[in-house]
Amino acid sequence: MGFITGIFKTSLGRKYLMAITGAGLFGFVVMHMLGNLLVFAGPSAINEYAAKLQALGPLLWVARIGLLGMVGLHIWSAIKLTSENREARTVEYEAAVEPVDAHRRDDIVAKFAARTMIFSGLIIAAFAFYHLAHYTWKVPQINGAGADFESFYVTADFTTPLEGGEEGKDHADVFKMIITGFKVPAVSVFYVVAVGLLCVHLSHGLSAMFQSLGFKNKNIGLWMDRFAVGAAVLIFLGYISIPVSVLVGFIK
């Protein structure tokens, strides 16, 4: 059995794929959050950061394609694994889980996060699509603010708004987009919910990643679980701090 078929065609191989792409996406989620948090440092910081990313040129496309590939593989293995799982158990139990040691119920029933990975994952994918349309493709019809983000540009000082800027030539006013975008309560709430789901997904996914890659053992397993939950909570707080701060007027 070849290495590649071993990865793509066996249950454990696909779990590695899931875990490795998951780890990559986790890395992206962390970096993206750290970048976004520059919004608290004021317009010039985040706009300059955005401009630097844009300046990467072809490298940016390499990163984007890599990211897209990971998302694709992650979703492909998820769907494949889930359909196999459905086939493996076609009949559900009639009775609800009621062990004679009632306190052990929670150990026996799969945790909410573990049970719902495929759903949280698919909703996150849908959210990611909206998010791209919202801020990357800047589709005006969906931002709910009645504004066209395509017209938000700044001058070379990264703070002064620029009328009639030109894509690819002038710097986008990311700061203004964020403020305008999250001023819409419905959008902010949707972002908070989606990020919440992302973190539910991560709280299980990260610990399962360590398991699937075979890193867990009885000495460090518990710490890996704690890391998963801790990272998920930090990511949640980090991300929601932006729409919440905009809504309450902490950043304007």
Next chain:
Amino acid sequence: MDKLMNLKLKVWRQDNAEDLGRFEEYEAHDISPDMSFLEMLDVVNEGLIESGKEPIAFDSDCREGICGTCSMVINGTAHGGQKGTTACQLHMRHFSDGMTITIEPWRATAFPVHRDLVVDRTAFDRIQQKGGFISVRTGSVPDANAIPVPKDDSDLAMDAAQCIGCGACVAACKNASAMLFVAAKISHLSLVPQGQPERERRALAMVKQMDDEGFGNCTVTGSCEAVCPKEISLDFIARMNREYGRALIKKGTI
């Protein structure tokens, strides 16, 4: 003398693999708390035979928690849910008078039902036949003390080797995954020096057979570990994942 109980049973009845099956309800009268769960079923079955009906078919043999034959889901829980206990060692004192108890067979595509609560677990044997062994011929072996085994490794191997192959892990898993079973075997044999020569081959072959049998995948929910009568740890699945990755790199490269 403890008080006797009366119980309602809701039991899965299925005449053979092709039959669609259905639940039937029975009354269990004068059940002593000192009975084991299977003895309670014996009493019900005696009553069924006496009234001209066919008894409930269920698997059991040693009735002391080691052979792994007994297999039933009691109130939605494989083996009934007492920590580290098989159905045969579960006693009626954990139930109370008037309760309704639902009894179902292991549910997994890879474990088709033979009849009532009796399922076909030969998939486990087939996985074992692909590599769950160390290839030694009788007689052609070194002295037992010629190869020292570190005590910690040997103890850990024993933790895994305790698996009784009952299939509760598969029954409890929402994906009907057999990974805890396969991991226990792969871990046991990879932890002892005698198992090293076939280490990679074994991992690749057993995992392949596991997939071919139609078991699901591990989504790390931990249900298997929670119902395992021998309390085999989920860590062994991580070890199997490690073993398999190692095998893919060492042997599986194109």
Next chain:
Amino acid sequence: MNLDAKIPSGPMAQKWDKHQFDLKLVNPANKRKYEVIVVGSGLAGASAAATLAELGYNVKCFCFQDSPRRAHSIAAQGGINAAKNYQNDGDSVHRLFYDTVKGGDYRSREANVHRLAQVSVNIIDQCAAQGVPFAREYGGLLANRSFGGAQVSRTFYARGQTGQQLLLGAYSSLCRQIGLGKVQMFPRTEMLDVVLVDGHAKGIIVRDMVSGEISRHSAHAVVLATGGYGNAFFLSTNAMGCNVTAAFRAYKHGAAFANPCYTQIHPTCIPVSGEHQSKLTLMSESLRNDGRVWVPKSRAVAEQIRQGELKAGDVAEADRDYYLERKYPSFGNLVPRDVASRNAKEACDDGRGVVGSGLGVYLDFEDAIGRLGESAVRERYGNLFDMYEKITGSNAYKNPMTIFPAVHYTMGGLWVDYNLMSNVPGLYVVGEANFSDHGANRLGASALMQGLADGYFVLPYTIGQYLAEVGPDGRPSEEGSEFASAEEKVRAQINKLLSIKGKRTPTSFHRELGQIMWDKCGMARNKAGLEAAIKKIPELRAEFWENLNVPGENGSLNQSLEQAGRVADFLEFGELMCRDALQREESCGGHFREEHQTPEGEAKRDDENFSFVGAWEYKGENQTPELHKENLVYEEVKMTQRSYK
């Protein structure tokens, strides 16, 4: 009947080596032309099937369990003996041989026992190479523990699950051969008859327990590894499925049944809790290392305990009778199994039992907990205390355990010669199913040793002799008249069982038989009781064939039908046990005749008149079987009376 044991000549220590050289060999290229049937997949069956397949024979292996891994060998707890002398405490092949002959109360065949001791060392090597996780010391070498009946530490173990690990080792070898296509495995398949062609065992008739299909299988030779018959007592520590059917059907075809009365009663089992009891659970004998056995001195106190008015803790030290310590000051609570069992029975017969049924004595850890602390006791016996609590609901750290003896192992079995072949040519019998190695009493940790010795190291050699003699063409067609008539007989019996449609369930007959056996042919036997049983059992049997109720049909999984067939055989076999117990006018090992005891109540052997193997020949339905004797000659070991005072 020819009971030639075919013991090789020469000095004891060289018999086996010499014999191996003298045995005929089958040419390696010819081995694949042979077919061997192995019935049973426990330690003996699985190891034999795997080893025969390794040698190149084609093997068909049958078991009634759903997987060969579930045979009842799996339940053995304590360990396996081997004369490795790893502890440097003076053990040797000769000492293990000597201890086993003595432990068997001088009723075993010396040459077989010596061979057993000799190959015991190979077993440990074999199992370690299979990856069996034996207990080890920090240096990485194997650990040992001591066991009853020996003064050296020679028992190898894997926690309290030695039988499980050894069986899984043998099962893994078997799996390898199944994977290689050399063994064809038939799980959930029960052997219902052996087929003889020209007086040789050449095949079997089996029933597929899922579909009910009856089929014929022919072979060059048939190996029975079908375990013991302890379930004749209904309640025993055996598994629910353990049965005598295969061995008994062979007996009906002329194979001699040897020493059926030798049954071992294990002293530390959990007492019966009620009518519903389906089996008994053994608690490791090691508990007697620290537990003290007692009952109240007075019957009145015992009665109050039984009524629940008093608890063990309420009985003052002065009112307790630590009867084993009192009667056997030097061995105390560690007397051999048969002695401990009989004394418990005596105390309970005296009206001093301490459980509701009156059949139970205390095993008290209060002293040990006081001396060592609860945590030390937990470390040593924690798993046993947990198991006890699971079953009884009582915490043995706080209240003493209650224990009572239970049937555990059967030393008797089909008669075999030195080659493990029965008196029916081509029919081999290995493991607990044969009679050869344990005499009248088996030592702890010797059952596993014997099963694996037979399967790995003895049978694969000795069967070659027979196979070489019959040649590759010595396998008859399954279409022959012998197979047809055997199948017809099997079908007829199944139809008969299904057509009676009486009132009683197979279990009710089994339970009643068990009660008779336990009362009359249990721990202590006497002439009047045995004669009563020999009268009662045929009556019960007659009722069975008139009033049995087996629901359902043959064409599907039918557990009542399976059970009925087994009970039918027990109903005949139980009578044979009683006859054997009646003819043996002495007490030895597991066989205690009340008429034959010393003034102190100890077993009294009669070496002059009973130093023989009692082998029974079937003479037809409802005919008295005929007793044949194989005299036991002791060249190496001097017979002495056992004393544990």
